Amino acid sequence: MSRAAEDSDAFVACGEVRTCLLPTRDALDERTAVELLHLRPDERVRVSRHPNRHVVSPDVLTGVDCRLPTDTGARVRAVGTVRSRASLVEGRVIQSTASFSLPAVGADRRQSWGYYLVRPGLLVPLGRLPESAVVRGFLRGHRQGELDVGSIAESVLAHISRQDRILDHDPPLTAADTRLRWTAVRTTADEEPSSLLTKNEDGLSTLELRLPPGVAPSEAVGLCEDLALHDWLLTTVADKLDGLPTAAADGRAVLRVLRPLVDHLLHLWMPRARVDRALQTAWNQLEEAPGFSRQWNALAQRIRDQLAVRAIHLPDEVPGRR
Structure with missing residues (x-):
């Protein structure tokens, strides 16, 4: 399925961004950064040089079949794949992002894995999605047995940090890691787009986005990564x-x-x-x-x-x- 087709299904998007200083004394040059973020042998690492050097890994998909977080305790099962990736800014600050989109309504029965694999980054609920309960529950944080996308993002960082041939684990300064947990939904025709950022004391921030009707919620990933980077700085x-x-x-x-x-x-x-x-x-x-x-x-x-x-x-x- 194309990205455009996936976005047409998206009704809600959720994700988490982890941001930290790359554990090495000197900033990586472009060639070494590409080597570090080559997470899949079948996909190329993307490099943008303007207005600064920004290296992005290929997407990695993680299959899940589990309950979604809700603030009401409602049991909402969803099946599909979570999309994750890593990015490196000027060879110095590393980020990992795990995100997924949700349609408003899914099939009444679980489909074969082939149905979900052609919809990368889309989790399909069984039945109708209780949008507000899932959005509030995701921002609050998962309970035991519910989807934890933060751990998926963290696993990407852990994989990168183990590349000792590239990283010397001697950073030039100490800096705390930060987390940005976010949700994005489309506005209605009579509603203004908005963003609400809340910062906690434990390095976690939450962001609630309401996007223009023509923007797919999954397009919020880039915005949230940019915000997470500058919040960390x-x-x-x-x-x-x-x-x-x-x-x-x-x-x-x-x-x-x-x-x-x-x-x-x-x-x-x-x-x-x-x-x-x-x-x-x-x-x-x-x-x-x-x-x-x-x-x-x-x-x-x-x-x-x-x-x-x-x-x-x-x-x-x-x-x-x-």
Whole structure:
């Protein structure tokens, strides 16, 4: 089945994105990044070089036959495949994504696997889908015996992290992993597209998207990956600057914190670089509240100001000086 045909069946899409620093001292070059993300021998790794270098693995399909999470306790069985992939931004930040789409109504009986395999990334419910209960239940988190797409995304990262011939597991800075769990549904004709982001204390954020009628919910994957990347960048830099000592006596300690941020992260901020034009409204709402770019610009300026001050007091320690 073509992607267009799959999207025509989609009524709801759900997924989870895991984002972390690639566990290696130096950023990978393009050739090595392609080797790292060559997850399937029968499919090519995709590379985009503009406006930054972005390497994406082939899709990997995982067959599932299980209950879907619901907030009502309703037992909703679905069968099909979850689509997962990994991406690497500028050889430095690695992401893994697991996602699936759901039609509004499925067959009353389970079909043979051949029926589901020609619909990659589509989970077909047995009977009618209780949309609201599944969306709320997915965002809340799975219970025992229910579908856990986060573990599928995590397994992709685990597979990549075991490639010791490529990775030296000596990253230039410590950074927490983040998770973005998201749902996307189409709006009705009289309803405005919207996005609602909620951040928790444990590194998990949830995103509820309501998309224009002409946009298939599965198209939200790229938007959610872009948001997850920039949320991770913002979280990582803000955490590093939180409580940063500024006394003159601590100048070298400050530079040890700031230099890795300059060398490895600041140039990665490029929101909406690969977001479909039809989904720009959702990103624009996130720019208004909570105001991602405003906060990032303030943090980046703080780093530049600190480096300027250190250049006066510790000229031999400024990043880039010899």
